[in-house]
Amino acid sequence: MINSDKINISQQQPKKGNHAIVIGGSIAGLLAGRVLTNHFQQVTIVERDRFPEHPQFRPGVAQSHHVHVLLSKGQQILEQLFPGLVEDLETSGSLKIDWAAEFPWYNLFGWQPRFRSDIKSCLCSRHLLEWGIRRQLTADYSVQFLESTQVKNLLSNVSNSRVTGVRIKSNSHEQDLTADLVVDTSGRNSSLPKWLTALGYQAPEETVINSFLGYSSRWYKCPEGFQTDWKVLAVATKPPNDQRAGIIYSVENNFWVTTLYGINKDYPPTDEVGFLEFARSLRNPIVYEFIKDAQPISPVYGYRRTENRLSHYEQLSRLPDGIVAIGDAVCCFNPVYGQGMTVAALGAIALDQCLQSNPSLKGLSKYFQKQLAQVNSMPWLMATAEDLRWPGTEGAKPDWMTRLIQKYLDQVLRLSVEHPEVYQKYITVMQLTQPPKILFQPDIMAKILGQIIKNNQQFESTDRDQNIPQLLC
Numbered sequence: 001m002i003n004s005d006k007i008n009i010s011q012q013q014p015k016k017g018n019h020a021i022v023i024g025g026s027i028a029g030l031l032a033g034r035v036l037t038n039h040f041q042q043v044t045i046v047e048r049d050r051f052p053e054h055p056q057f058r059p060g061v062a063q064s065h066h067v068h069v070l071l072s073k074g075q076q077i078l079e080q081l082f083p084g085l086v087e088d089l090e091t092s093g094s095l096k097i098d099w100a101a102e103f104p105w106y107n108l109f110g111w112q113p114r115f116r117s118d119i120k121s122c123l124c125s126r127h128l129l130e131w132g133i134r135r136q137l138t139a140d141y142s143v144q145f146l147e148s149t150q151v152k153n154l155l156s157n158v159s160n161s162r163v164t165g166v167r168i169k170s171n172s173h174e175q176d177l178t179a180d181l182v183v184d185t186s187g188r189n190s191s192l193p194k195w196l197t198a199l200g201y202q203a204p205e206e207t208v209i210n211s212f213l214g215y216s217s218r219w220y221k222c223p224e225g226f227q228t229d230w231k232v233l234a235v236a237t238k239p240p241n242d243q244r245a246g247i248i249y250s251v252e253n254n255f256w257v258t259t260l261y262g263i264n265k266d267y268p269p270t271d272e273v274g275f276l277e278f279a280r281s282l283r284n285p286i287v288y289e290f291i292k293d294a295q296p297i298s299p300v301y302g303y304r305r306t307e308n309r310l311s312h313y314e315q316l317s318r319l320p321d322g323i324v325a326i327g328d329a330v331c332c333f334n335p336v337y338g339q340g341m342t343v344a345a346l347g348a349i350a351l352d353q354c355l356q357s358n359p360s361l362k363g364l365s366k367y368f369q370k371q372l373a374q375v376n377s378m379p380w381l382m383a384t385a386e387d388l389r390w391p392g393t394e395g396a397k398p399d400w401m402t403r404l405i406q407k408y409l410d411q412v413l414r415l416s417v418e419h420p421e422v423y424q425k426y427i428t429v430m431q432l433t434q435p436p437k438i439l440f441q442p443d444i445m446a447k448i449l450g451q452i453i454k455n456n457q458q459f460e461s462t463d464r465d466q467n468i469p470q471l472l473c
């Protein structure tokens with residue numbers, strides 16, 4: 001079983017093979033590439049895009065216009081894989097956030113308390129994060145990048161029992177590239193199911209849970225001389241009726257990325273006036289108050305493909321050797337929970353551990369996908385249980401257990417408004433540094449019981465309370 005609490009990244013391993021190929025050079029691809037350098041003489045990352053020289057947008061990662069939260073767990077893994085990365089990002093302008101102190105959050109029961117903690121991660125644009133990781137990988141590890149190159153198909157041996165490489169296309173020129181292991185990290189639109197079918201295998205079954213959430217985001221310059229003790233500010237939805245939310249997220253260069261979202265097809269507009277009106281219509285207009293006079297530096301970007309999608313590779317009875325898949329290619333989430341990059345990082349660690357523990361590559365594909373399914377299961381449950389609160393969510397209905405957990409978590413949040421120690425635990429679960437079971441410890445359960453018995457409604461705040469709470473010491 002994969003142990004992601006104690007991240008034990010292999011160092012000097014006897015090599016498992018000569019060459020590994022990674023399809024896609026985004027977060028999952030870069031992290032997979034990094035761990036593969038522990039096990040293969042040569043690693044090649046094939047990416048359809050040309051990478052920008054500076055931290056900038058590229059078409060293959062259309063989501064990078066939007067807020068990208070790096071959870072504390074994700075940062076821990078990145079720092080283990082790339083010692084010095086966080087410092088490097090800070091040199092390039094990334095900020096640092098204490099999630100309990102510097103993140104005023106208008107949640108189900110009003111503002112969450114604010115206090116200093118050690119729940120931290122770096123705060124930067126998705127462009128900068130990916131660029132920083134790529135720079136470290138290029139500088140310190142022997143990875144070859146094939147840019148502007150698309151993987152068109154898999155190569156296999158005569159019996160199709162083993163994938164032996166990929167067919168690539170670059171500048172209308174096609175070529176075969178052989179490898180001992182191919183790792184698919186090509187994201188949500190992965191062609192792996194189609195390629196497997198062509199080799200005579202079944203495509204994996206999919207579970208799709210869709211709350212029909214839409215994002216609209218705009219970048220602003222933080223107003224001149226603006227001084228604040230927060231770095232991220234958010235107004236949450238409140239099921240079942242308040243389906244709109246918004247976040248202001250500080251990044252490098254004194255910019256704010258402001259993302260508004262609506263659930264169950266209440267999509268935020270992408271025109272200037274509509275965007276501001278949507279911000280004003282949130283449960284609390286504070287996001288609007290901050291952005292209305294700020295200087296926009298981008299158009300409003302929309303994004304609508306946000307369903308939770310899980311491909312069950314672990315259930316396939318047959319899978320060829322020589323191929324594995326991680327990241328969004330296997331499991332992608334409703335992005336509001338900020339889990340995608342961190343779960344991709346956990347997947348890369350799982351791959352490293354499987355390569356360490358498996359004596360050869362034979363049988364690795366099936367073994368790895370089963371391990372990965374375990375890694376994905378808790379974040380998947382957390383995201384989908386939240387999405388199933390909304391009546392318009394499609395793909396499943398909440399069973400009694402899900403409803404019970406939802407109600408319990410409501411009680412935890414309510415308790416956390418007046419109990420910083422409970423809120424601290426809640427954040428560590430959201431940041432994936434602790435498992436959800438810590439919210440079911442006897443001390444919290446006892447407090448919740450007391451709360452229910454008292455049936456105390458005093459935590460209900462007026463929904464438009466604009467004052468950001470003071471930082472407790």
Ligand SMILES: Cc1cc2nc3c(=O)[nH]c(=O)nc-3n(C[C@H](O)[C@H](O)[C@H](O)COP(=O)(O)OP(=O)(O)OC[C@H]3O[C@@H](n4cnc5c(N)ncnc54)[C@H](O)[C@@H]3O)c2cc1C
Pocket residue numbers: 023024025026027028029046047048049059060061063066067068069070071149150151152185186187188215303305306326327328329335336337338339340341342344
């Ligand atoms: C709107 C939005 C907001 C998000 N916010 C967050 C957040 O706050 N926090 C968080 O952790 N996650 C967030 N995510 C999720 C996050 O973006 C992904 O989980 C993360 O990028 C890891 O994805 P990936 O590397 O598996 O795939 P992707 O990022 O989709 O990258 C796939 C790569 O493969 C390349 N590619 C595709 N096909 C081929 C091919 N045939 N040949 C060669 N190259 C190919 C693409 O060009 C691309 O570079 C968000 C997602 C969305 C949509």
